[in-house]
Amino acid sequence: MINNSCNDWSDFxxxxxxxxxxxxEINHMTRLSSNLFAFEDILxxxxxDYNDVILEFNFS
Structure with a gap:
């Protein structure tokens, strides 16, 4: 994908x-609990609202 001349990476x-x-200068991640993390994806x-992506990790 990187070598594809049709991709414009300047917007990323x-x-x-x-x-x-x-x-x-905004924090784009917050911790909701010890294993739950939420992300804000807009500049x-x-x-x-930090509900754009929510990840939960379970360690066992």
Whole structure:
């Protein structure tokens, strides 16, 4: 995919859990419980509902 000249990667932005490294200075991940993490996927925080992606980890 990277070598496909039809792909325009200029619109993609990496979002991180630490606001200081994001271009919008917003935290895009929050921890809901010890093993439940929620993500906001829109720049500038979007609607800040943190329900765009929710991941639960179970360790056994």
């Amino acid at each position: 932005v990496a979002l991180f859990s630490f606001g200081t490294v994001n271009s919008d 500038q925080g979007g609607d800040l």
